[in-house]
Amino acid sequence: MVLPNKPEKVRSIYLPFVLIVIFFCLMGVNFYFLCRYPLRIAEIFRLEQEIINCKQIIARQEKELKMIDPAIRSTHEVGEMINVHNRLAMELENKYNEVRNISSRTRVSRGSSYRPFQLPQYKLSSADSELTKLYILNSNLDFLDEELSKTSAQLQDLYSRFSAYDRELDYTPTIYPLVQKGYITSYYGYRRDPVTGRVGAFHEGIDIAVRAGTPVRATADGTVVRASSYGTYGLFIEIKHGSYGYRTRYAHNSKILVREGQQVKKGDIIALVGSTGKSTGPHLHYEVLYNGKPVNPRNYLP
CATH class of the missing domain: 2.70.70.10 (Glucose Permease (Domain IIA))
Incomplete structure (x- = not known):
């Protein structure tokens, strides 16, 4: 019904029930989206922050990936240093055996167990992916870790024998028995x-x-x-x-x-x-x- 402000004829409009239901449904949907909008804005803001963080991580990883080639070269340099140390240890081992032969007048049969080693060789090109290079780097590091463990054990054994022999020398007559020569x-x-x-x-x-x-x-x-x-x-x-x-x-x-x-x-x-x-x-x-x-x-x- 439509009621006028001044005395006039009252008018009536017939609205079907279905139309009223549809109207209230539409109002409910609008109210739902109106209430959800701030939450969506907050979610979008959070996702944008995550995107920014991901971009920073990606940029850092790309920078680190560019260091793979120098890192691979460094593993080969470390391998050469290990070989140098192994050669030095071999010389010390031979000198130890030589001294032991002289002092005991017997031949020492223990042979040197030190050996040169070489990292696996890979031919890398600009077409190789960073993941391929990363795999090679990890393989080299695993190889070096194993070799360092062996070298460390060998050097520890050599050090123990040198220490024991140094102690033995304290109890071996090696100096002149008088304070002046006769x-x-x-x-x-x-x-x-x-x-x-x-x-x-x-x-x-x-x-x-x-x-x-x-x-x-x-x-x-x-x-x-x-x-x-x-x-x-x-x-x-x-x-x-x-x-x-x-x-x-x-x-x-x-x-x-x-x-x-x-x-x-x-x-x-x-x-x-x-x-x-x-x-x-x-x-x-x-x-x-x-x-x-x-x-x-x-x-x-x-």
Whole structure:
């Protein structure tokens, strides 16, 4: 119904129910989209921010991908450095074996396990994709990681053996037994006895003539096992050098400066030269024993 503002005839308009339903449906749809619009705006803004972030990530990755070629070249440089270190380790290994041969007078059968290596070679061109280059880089890095692990284990083994040998040298007689040089008057081996004149007597050490009172040095780290008068040796000192099989003897001293059970270091003064016991003059009788058997002391003099 339509009601006028002034007295007139009231008019009526007939609206079908279906039309009214359609009208309210349209109004509801408009209201729905009107309420959803701000949410869509916020979603669009969020997506735009994500797009900006993705573009930044892509730009950074493209920049990093451009570094793949230099990185591949660097892996080859690292490979060459590993080869240099391996060659140096091989030289040290050979030197170690050489020194061990000289000191023990036995041939060492251990061979060097170091070997040169080379990274897989790839022929890259500008047509290769960055993913292909990235795969090559990862393969090189895996190869280097494996090789570095092997090299590290080998160097650690070499270092352990060098350390053990360095410790062994502390207990090996390697220095001159006197603080000043003398001259050898009697060598190791068969000789004529200087006192009795008997031919064929075996001399188990060397005699070094020097002025009486000259300090005598321990030629290696060890423990004094005898420091007293001992028969024809006169004032006598015997030192056991750890568990490496060496013992050294110092005889005909005029004075003993250590006691039995005392720990001594290489170079410590242990006695003074004299002419006690069976002796024809001031000198040091010096012996080296290995595994209980006398060996030529000259092999251990510097």
